Amino acid sequence: MRKSLSIIFQVAAVFIGTIVGAGLASGQEITQFFTTFGYKSFFGLIICMLMYILCSFMIIDLSTKYKLNSYKDLIVLVSSGFLGKITDILTSFFMVSGAAIILAGSGALLHQYFGVSKWIGILIMSIIALMVLFRNTKGLVEINSFIVPSLLIVITTIFLLYMLFSGHAANINHVKTISHNKNYWFLSSLIYASFNILSFSGVLVPFSHDIKNKKYLIIGTALGALGLTVLSLMINFMLLTNIPYIYDYDIPLLYIVSRFGKIIQVVLLGIIWLEMFSTEVSDIYSVSKTLEQSFKISYNKAVICILILSIPISQIGFKKLINFLYPAFGVISFIFLIQCIIFYRKNH
Template structure:
């Protein structure tokens, strides 16, 4: 029972780290999968296999290397010099994603709940500090609560949508091997980018647990849950005439359902924002602790100050440059992870 309990906690943190606000709004799913119609469905299963196999492998290698942070994993994969570049990119991207998530929480509280400015930001910062003081146990607690809600919500929405709409993907016309090839590449890109960032959390978490069977099972459960959530959202979004034409396509679907779903949807969005923030901060803190011996609380304070300042800068231009570049590097990370064996003790 202990192994299954630990495995589910690992799976919850894995899923909570991968998904974010872009996932909850549906925009991310449309961009990577739904715009390819039925090819997108096949691409989801491919991405799911990569999440199952490579998510588990990241954690197993972390245990074998006795890695305290993602720096050691990247050094094993890339070698010392290239690892320095990869580690720098990961730290920049983790900080950037945290800033975007914090800005998203602020917008959610202001626009949807009509609360005063800074309310969402302050609530998120305070909750983050409380959770971070508990370390990996705090990560487990939050994600074990939020992730089941995500799964239930996405299934309920899919079932309600299918009751009222019998046609799926009919308006999306994609054909030919070229579109199929793009869908496959999209699946690899999606898995590569997310796994490269998720290693910041998966590596120190696995090294702390040290149970190979628990993390392997957790990786399998987490990968399956990600596949299920992606598939449910993909099917729901496929009923829209033009899913790519909406900024927040999932909101369009939820709006047509029962009014009570709207508040639940907001809760899910905030939950996904919050799990991304705490997961990324946990990974950054573990990395920084390798260089400076300061109490974790003050590292979290410093990181939140930096993230807060970045969230007020026009970060979009920087991300437009970094995301594609990081995407290419992530493909390299994915290929090396597939090729490299787990290190023997």
């Protein structure tokens, strides 16, 4: 019983830790894909949760049935033609770019708060990531089992403080009156959920190979999806009630907690950095597993190559990378998910 609960918790933690990266933990991702749509953004986040649960079940089922080892195997199975090859290449590119986004975010975070060179944040992240990645799957599980509970505790505490001290701003009626500029909230939700699902498949497919009990994986991903949604709803509420000021910051969540004093700021700073780190490790782990299988190079060598490649890409800048890469990859992911659903229905 204890072992099964431990496995479920680990899967849930890795699910949350993989998706909550530089964009979500900083507030930048939630702002772009949800907050700008006003109160409808809350419905969008619920849609994402349902998609996470249903699509994760489908990927787990396909992975165990066809004995898949990496996200490349999943893409080849579901989309074997030209579109599948393009999706495979772009998924790998996105994950490498995702690792670059995290490095850029780490640099931006330390630069915004401490005023130090962005290179310091990039180098610190790179060195520690190597140490964890060389521990393979065990390292991935260990860091998320520590980081994710810490994240949930800190964000919940900040949210409760915000509700306590924000007066009329923390009011549902006030939220409904906040102006918003866009109306395609439903499409934005689908795209956001799609790229997160395809990104997480890079970890979920190998997990389906290592963890033989399908039930544990399904319960773990469902629990992770619920925890991630609650977290996102709290962050979205705080961001929404701080429009338009949040648009001026790379790390909008850090701006929101500035009213609670330096200690809370430093704690949030640490949590954001740790969550960035967990996604950095997940992205590099996913691509390394695929390179190991496709090109027969050692996992450790693949890790080093991807990290070296990510560093120059990170120089483009945190906000620019998110604004360009996430929507583009989201569209590709959405097309792939439709293919995945069609394949699943035909072969089930």
